[in-house]
Amino acid sequence: MDFRQITAAERTAQMFPLTAYAFTPSPWPAEDEERYRGRMQFNETALNLVAEEGGQALASVVGYRMRQNVRGLVHGMAGVASVASHPSARRRGLVRGLLERLLRQMREEGSAVSALYPFRPSFYARFGFVGIPRHRTATFAPEGLAHLIRAELPGEVERRPMADGFEAYESLTRRLLEERHGFSVFDDNQTAGFRDDKVWLAVARSEGEVVGAVRYHIAEYGGDLVAEDLLTTGPLGRALLLQFFARHVDQVARVTVTVGTDEVPELWGTDLAVTTEGRVNHPRKGGPMVRALDMPALSGTPVGAGDVTIEIPDDEFVGGVWRLSSEDGRLAVAKGSNPAATLTVGGFSALLYGVLDPVEVFTRGLGELTAEAISPLTTLFPRRMPYLFSDF
Ligand SMILES: CC(C)(COP(=O)(O)OP(=O)(O)OC[C@H]1O[C@@H](n2cnc3c(N)ncnc32)[C@H](O)[C@@H]1OP(=O)(O)O)[C@@H](O)C(=O)NCCC(=O)NCCS
Structure with a gap:
């Protein structure tokens, strides 16, 4: 068995069949492979490892070179993903061999911590990882935030396609990396891959400063506005983005937004009916796991x-x-x-x-x-x- 680091260009031939079989509906359509190949330019800085036998990759792991804030100190973080082995090669210790090599190499290259999303937490507990909270989603009708519609707030929200608002979004995530416990970001190469995501970006500014941003899409007229992480620097950014959601009254029936465990959505408005859910199940919705790599x-x-x-x-x-x-x-x-x-x-x-x-x-x-x-x-x-x- 050979354990080998491969390039991003090699991933389509070596890793794609393993991870597509493990994580996507299959057999998969031919265009999936082309889409994967197209994304590899954004993976050039990732650490890609495979276990090979007779030239065939039987198991894979990927380490993303990320950064994470832990209690106010920003560290290099090994973001572990694409952990998969061929069904005929499972339970032979291949993934153990790969994961140990990945953590060793990324620690040597400066990662003091590591994080991943598990299919089953007890598997990664064997490698020293422990669970942290999964994000919550808050779901509410925009009418519940009616008090905000005409509120005079010292700031404004601008809606742009992701590509146009990318720099503002990036500057906010870099700021939150310095300020928010647990917050992690990809490196610049990986992050560039999000520029062309087909989503709207709402950016909240006050006196020219970006104080909030949220990516979202509208599923259908009279249906759902589905928002990703509600990113804010504080209460003003949050209020501006909630006001923006409130102004979708009569256009969408519900807003769903991702929040951290420190958000209390039932306090966003007096008559706000809201469901806040933290749903964890396996293998699809595991809470993330973390571990220290360097004391x-x-x-x-x-x-x-x-x-x-x-x-x-x-x-x-x-x-x-x-x-x-x-x-x-x-x-x-x-x-x-x-x-x-x-x-x-x-x-x-x-x-x-x-x-x-x-x-x-x-x-x-x-x-x-x-x-x-x-x-x-x-x-x-x-x-x-x-x-x-x-x-x-
Ligand atoms: C999960 C998976 C990656 C394990 O790969 P593998 O090559 O069989 O793993 P290993 O043989 O290296 O096993 C490592 C350890 O985990 C244990 N283990 C393996 N599969 C396990 C499972 N499903 N549940 C609990 N423990 C498991 C092994 O017994 C071994 O323990 P030990 O080293 O302490 O003795 C593989 O089954 C797979 O590809 N599954 C489908 C895709 C997937 O879910 N990937 C994980 C995404 S987060």
Whole structure:
């Protein structure tokens, strides 16, 4: 068995048959392959790995070179996708071999964290990943936001085809990368592939500054306005975009929009009837998963107070005994001794990302903690829900 890095140009012959069989209806129409080939120019910076036997690819993984904000510090992030093996080659450890190579190489090239969307979380838990929240969708009739229709807000919303608003959208996502916990973006090469997406873009500006943006399409007259992530820098951007939705009253029956767990749509209006759903199922709608790949790179992360030594056993990337302490509100990471807690990579990553507290880490079977470890781990890593944003 050969494990090999292939170019984007090789992917259509090598990877497409594996991933199309795994993830799309099949047999697939001939144009699917051409469409895939056409997208490969935007994948030239991705790390593409295959396991080959006799010149035939039997398994694949792809690593996107992304960036992610974790508690205010922006890291290189390995976005893992296209994980598939040929049915006749499954359960032979091929994907394990590929995934370990991918994480090793991307860590060496600067990724301190990794994220993916699982078909089954327990599969990726074996590789140290832990779940973070799946986004929610809010669905409501625009009438519920009638109070906004004539509101005088200090700003305006402009609707453009995605291609025309691309720079404004990009500048907003780059700003949110710096400001929002969990937010991740692709590299420039990959991002350029979104420019020609057939969607509308509503851009909210106040005094010339972009304060919100949302991609959307209208499914039919009298039907649904389907919006993607509601991206805003704060309440004004949100109000401007909601006002824009409200002005579709009598044109569409419902608006559906993607939001993070920190949004509370029932507070958007007094008479607003809204359904907010966080639907997780497998294999199609898994909540994303994350893991830390590089402990020293986490130094400088904004944290609360605390000083504790932990052990992460048996992990090639972050294994060891680590003293974690706060220096002026920033995490200091050093080699330590006499650990007060033993955490799996998933358990540590759950604390780092703010999705579980130490007691939950224990009850979920992700660590053994002494009583004196619980308090400093709780204060060092306060609960704080991440919003991954990028879908891949
Ligand atoms: C899921 C899939 C990629 C696994 O590939 P594979 O080559 O069989 O995986 P491996 O043999 O390397 O298995 C790795 C580990 O996961 C375990 N495993 C494999 N499939 C599993 C499954 N469906 N559920 C739980 N564990 C599984 C293996 O036992 C092995 O454990 P170990 O290394 O700790 O002993 C493959 O079945 C597939 O292509 N499925 C369809 C596409 C898909 O769902 N891809 C994932 C998208 S996120």
